[in-house]
Amino acid sequence: MSSAAPTAPDAAPGQAPRAQAPAPTGARWARLRRAAARHRYDLLVGLLCTALAGWLTHGLWPDPSGRVLALNPADQALYEWFLAVDARALLGDFGLLSDRLNAPDGVNMMANTTVIALGVLFAPVTLLLGAPVTFALLAGLNLAGTAMAWYLLFTRLLRAHPAAAALGAGLCGFGPGMVAQTNSHLHMTAQWLVPVIVWLVVRLLRAADPLAGPAAPGRAGGRSPGRAEGGTGGRADQRRMLTSALGLAAVVCVQVFVGEEVLFLCALTLLVMAVAYAVADRELLRRALPGFAGGMLLATGLALIVLAYPLWFQFAGPLGVADGMFSPAYFSADLRSWWSRSPLSILGDDAAAGLTTGPAEYNAFLGWPLLLVTLGCAVWLGRRPLVLACAAGALAMGALSLGPTVILDGQPTTVAGPYRLFEGLPVVDGALPMRFALAALPALATLLVLAVDRALRGTGIARRLVPAAVGVALLPVVPAPLPTADRPALPQFVTAGHWRECVHPGGVLVPVPLPTPQEPWPMRWATAADAAFGLPEGFFIGPYGRDGTAAMGTWKRPTSALLTDVGRHGGRPIVGEAERRQADRDADHWGASCFALAEGTPHAEDLRATLDQLYGPATRVADAWVWRHRA
Numbered sequence: 218m219s220s221a222a223p224t225a226p227d228a229a230p231g232q233a234p235r236a237q238a239p240a241p242t243g244a245r246w247a248r249l250r251r252a253a254a255r256h257r258y259d260l261l262v263g264l265l266c267t268a269l270a271g272w273l274t275h276g277l278w279p280d281p282s283g284r285v286l287a288l289n290p291a292d293q294a295l296y297e298w299f300l301a302v303d304a305r306a307l308l309g310d311f312g313l314l315s316d317r318l319n320a321p322d323g324v325n326m327m328a329n330t331t332v333i334a335l336g337v338l339f340a341p342v343t344l345l346l347g348a349p350v351t352f353a354l355l356a357g358l359n360l361a362g363t364a365m366a367w368y369l370l371f372t373r374l375l376r377a378h379p380a381a382a383a384l385g386a387g388l389c390g391f392g393p394g395m396v397a398q399t400n401s402h403l404h405m406t407a408q409w410l411v412p413v414i415v416w417l418v419v420r421l422l423r424a425a426d427p428l429a430g431p432a433a434p435g436r437a438g439g440r441s442p443g444r445a446e447g448g449t450g451g452r453a454d455q456r457r458m459l460t461s462a463l464g465l466a467a468v469v470c471v472q473v474f475v476g477e478e479v480l481f482l483c484a485l486t487l488l489v490m491a492v493a494y495a496v497a498d499r500e501l502l503r504r505a506l507p508g509f510a511g512g513m514l515l516a517t518g519l520a521l522i523v524l525a526y527p528l529w530f531q532f533a534g535p536l537g538v539a540d541g542m543f544s545p546a547y548f549s550a551d552l553r554s555w556w557s558r559s560p561l562s563i564l565g566d567d568a569a570a571g572l573t574t575g576p577a578e579y580n581a582f583l584g585w586p587l588l589l590v591t592l593g594c595a596v597w598l599g600r601r602p603l604v605l606a607c608a609a610g611a612l613a614m615g616a617l618s619l620g621p622t623v624i625l626d627g628q629p630t631t632v633a634g635p636y637r638l639f640e641g642l643p644v645v646d647g648a649l650p651m652r653f654a655l656a657a658l659p660a661l662a663t664l665l666v667l668a669v670d671r672a673l674r675g676t677g678i679a680r681r682l683v684p685a686a687v688g689v690a691l692l693p694v695v696p697a698p699l700p701t702a703d704r705p706a707l708p709q710f711v712t713a714g715h716w717r718e719c720v721h722p723g724g725v726l727v728p729v730p731l732p733t734p735q736e737p738w739p740m741r742w743a744t745a746a747d748a749a750f751g752l753p754e755g756f757f758i759g760p761y762g763r764d765g766t767a768a769m770g771t772w773k774r775p776t777s778a779l780l781t782d783v784g785r786h787g788g789r790p791i792v793g794e795a796e797r798r799q800a801d802r803d804a805d806h807w808g809a810s811c812f813a814l815a816e817g818t819p820h821a822e823d824l825r826a827t828l829d830q831l832y833g834p835a836t837r838v839a840d841a842w843v844w845r846h847r848a
Contacts, residue, residue, distance in 0.1 A: 258379035259369070262386070266364045269391060270357035273399070276701030277356065281349035282745075286356075287702040288576040291737055292401030295756050296332070297348040298740045301748040303336020304343035304351075313530050317748045318740070318755040319771055320725045320807050327531030328538045328767075329758050330404040334474035348744045355403050362409035364390020367659065370412040374419060375663075377670040384687060385666035388694070392662075393559035394655045396696040397579035404476035405655065410468055411483050417465040418487060421516075424457035425508030426501060453508040462512040466519035473524055481648065482656040486610045490660070493609035497602035532644070536759050541647015542767035545636060548574055549620025550651040551627060554581040556588060563697045571627060573651065580654040581618065583661075583694060590690035591661050594668035594683070604667065611660035618657070620650035647767075708815040710841035711742045716750065719811035719843045725751045727807060729814040729824055730784035731777045732756060734770040742813075753777070753807040776803040776831070783827050787820040792830035800831040804846045812844040 253260060277284045286293050298318070305311045316323045326333065335355060336343070343351045368386035371377040377385075389395075389408075398405040423429040428451075472480045495502040532539040550573070557569040559582035573579055598604045616635045623632040636650045665687050672683035710716060720726040728739035737756035743749075754771055762768035773781065776799060779790060804812075812832065814824055817840075828844055829835060835842035 258383075259372075262368050262379070262383050263361075263365050265383075266361040266368075266386070266390060267357075269387075270361035270364075273360065273391075273396065273696055273698050274353060274357040276698060277349075277353040281353040282347060283703060283706060284353075284701050285704040286400050287700040289400040289402075290702075290704065291735070291756065292577070293352065294737045294740050294744075296401055296403050297352050297744045298737075298748065298756075299329070299331045300336045300339070300343050300348040300351050300355075301744045302326070303331065303333050304340035304348070305748055306333075306337045307340040307344060313527065314535050316723075317743060317751045318757055319759065320751045320753045320809075322536060322759075322771070324755075324757045324759065325531065325534060325536040325538070327527055327534070328536065330402075330476065330478075332403050332407065332475060334471055335403065335407060344747060348747075352403070355407070356399055359403060359406035359409070360390050360395060360399060362390075363395065363406065363411070366409040366412040367662070370416055371663075371666050374416055375666065375670070377666050378673045380684070381666045381669035381673060384669060384684075384691065385662035388662040388665065388691065389659050391696055392658045393562060393582040393694050393696070394580035394652075394658060396561050396699070397559065397577055397582075398655070399699060400577040402577055405479060405652070407475045408479055410472050410475065411479065411659070413468050414465065414472070414483055415487070417461050417468060418513075421458060421461035421465065421512045422505055422509050424454040424461055425512060426505040427451045427453055428504060453505075458508055458512045459515075462516040463519065465513075465516040466523070469516070469520045470523045473527070478648065478652065479655075481645075482614070482653060486614055486656040486660065489613045490606040490610040494602045494606040497600070497605045501602075538758060538760050538767035539643060540767050541644075541649075542758060542762065542769065543647070543649055545620055545640070545646070545648075545650050546622060548578070548649040548651050549622070549624055549634070549636070550581050550618040550654055552619060552623055552625045554579075555583060555615065555654075556585045557582055558584050558693050559696075561696055561699070562693060563695050564693045565697065578649075578651055580651050581615075584690075586690040586693060587661075590686050591664055594687070595664050597679075597683075598664070598667055598671065604664065607660045607663045607667075611657040611664070614653045614657035614660070618651050618653040705738075705817075707741060707745050708817075708840045710813060710815060710839045711745050713839060714746075715839040715841070716742075716746060716813070718838055719813065719845055720750050721810065722749045723751070724810040725753065725808045727753055727804070727809045727812045729812055729818070729828065730781045731773075733773075733781070751808075753809070774803040774806065776800045780824065780827065783823050784818070784820055787823045789823050789826050792827065797831055804832075809846050811846060813838075814842045816840040816842075 271278075277286070302315055302317055303311070313326050314323045315326055318324045332355075336351075339351045339355065342354065364386045367389040368382050371382035371385055372379060375382075395406055395408075469480065472483075495506075531537055554569065554572040557572060558564060558566040559579040560567045560570045561576070561579060562582075569579075569582065570576065595604055595608050613635075617639075619634040619636065621634050621637045621640060623630045623634050634650075636653075639645050639648070669684050669687055672679045672681075716726060726742070728742050730736075730739070731753055732739040732755045734756045740752065740755055743752055754773065754777060756770060758767055758769060759771060760767065761771045776796075779796070783790065812828060814821060814828065814835070818824065825835060825842055828842075832844040832846065835844055837843075
């Protein structure tokens with residue numbers, strides 16, 4: 218095509234302008250190699266974190282659908298159901314009140330730890346490969362992602378030596394509490410946004426300090442996070458304050474839909490550290506407080522605007538709960554657990570398992586060597602503001618983890634714990650004290666990072682002694698692979714889609730026996746079908762306790778109680794006209810389209826005979842018996 222477009226005045230006659238030729242492939246590879254060389258330590262640490270996470274969770278990977286975390290299989294079934302329901306957001310079929318469990322009432326998704334953000338993010342994986350694959354992925358990625366996020370924070374914010382940062386990040390991502398919570402508590406291990414929150418808070422502080430420049434934070438062994446080289450001419454950096462506040466509000470909003478408990482622990486720890494830092498550096502407090510407080514208020518206000526409806530829905534909406542259902546006195550960390558070794562560590566002590574409520578709650582268990590070395594590092598680092606802030610944060614969270622009354626060797630003492638300050642406070646009183654130990658981990662890790670970094674950049678005996686001491690102290694907390702086991706295969710009635718012959722998508726299918734918090738296994742049926750149908754009753758938190766307080770699960774209908782009893786003990790109860798009428802009322806209440814009993818269910822023949830008496834003869838569909846009901 219000809220063109221009358223003018224050429225440049227100095228162009229040679231007859232020479233048309235040409236587009237710049239793309240860079241040769243060799244040049245692109247050279248740039249990639251240079252980038253890889255610059256970030257070689259980052260890449261190495263990322264690979265090590267991924268490999269360690271994969272090793273810890275490798276027992277799930279031969280067959281995610283057929284394998285289970287042996288120490289907490291019930292919660293795994295629950296979280297797989299959460300992921301299946303969350304993934305339906307990609308299909309336009311999701312609401313904060315889900316009708317896919319506890320039919321006909323439903324389940325308040327905000328009142329349960331439904332990891333909505335993770336479920337939506339990994340929805341393509343769930344819909345293509347199934348929720349068990351997503352669960353296995355997240356079990357490992359949460360550990361690796363959390364560790365890597367802390368490594369980047371230590372190297373970028375504190376400018377720590379990569380080796381020092383790697384040691385601290387390893388403790389943050391793979392510490393005893395994190396590994397224990399990987400036993401099916403995805404909402405507690407998804408902490409990879411916490412370092413982002415910390416970075417944004419520090420960024421806001423620096424922007425609010427007229428004497429701090431927007432650039433360098435200094436090395437870990439040098440200036441504190443509130444100081445930097447350069448300056449802004451005696452003025453706070455309004456632009457960076459604004460962007461920091463906006464970013465903080467956005468990340469907080471996302472974290473609410475990942476895990477609110479982690480956000481609460483992070484906020485409380487940062488509050489304690491901020492107060493300690495301000496006391497240690499009053500000049501910074503005087504200079505930065507007005508701008509910093511304004512930025513935090515802006516971030517809080519913006520987050521509340523976005524979260525107002527979800528939080529209202531959680532506490533006051535349909536089936537919402539405003540109280541906790543777990544006793545703080547029961548879920549308190551035993552004082553001895555702090556200097557004991559986790560049974561999930563390679564050098565673990567199985568006898569220490571009795572110091573906590575279960576294998577998912579080994580939240581302290583740091584051991585004497587690590588506690589003593591961390592204390593020595595804190596003393597060696599001196600009275601710098603960041604050191605004092607980290608020490609204060611770790612001590613405060615450790616003290617709160619002991620609960621309202623200090624327990625030693627499983628026996629309550631006469632010593633009151635600081636957690637009593639929270640007793641009676643709405644919402645906050647429902648927190649599990651022993652999980653405050655998880656918040657102490659990053660503060661302790663930061664002290665180790667500061668000490669190892671200072672040693673590696675110095676000379677003399679400390680250059681070798683400090684890293685060696687920290688390395689040896691970390692050996693007892695090196696984790697072992699999580700125990701896994703086989704779980705029963707799902708019936709072809711579900712996996713091959715035969716369920717569609719008795720219930721339409723969105724309808725209610727009643728598996729026999731019905732799911733309960735203690736035995737939620739039938740929820741796997743709905744999970745395998747991508748939560749395309751609903752179930753009655755189940756495993757969830759709802760307002761079914763005394764006077765509408767929080768409780769696990771709901772009340773059993775008479776027919777459900779009858780079938781549960783037969784499923785546990787066998788036998789063929791006498792069924793009369795009254796039982797049949799009640800069975801019809803219960804089926805109508807649930808909105809049930811059909812009842813299904815899988816081949817191989819314990820006491821299957823007795824259950825089948827009971828259902829035949831209640832609803833008439835069964836129809837065989839694949840490897841299940843089906844009783845259809847008017848929906």
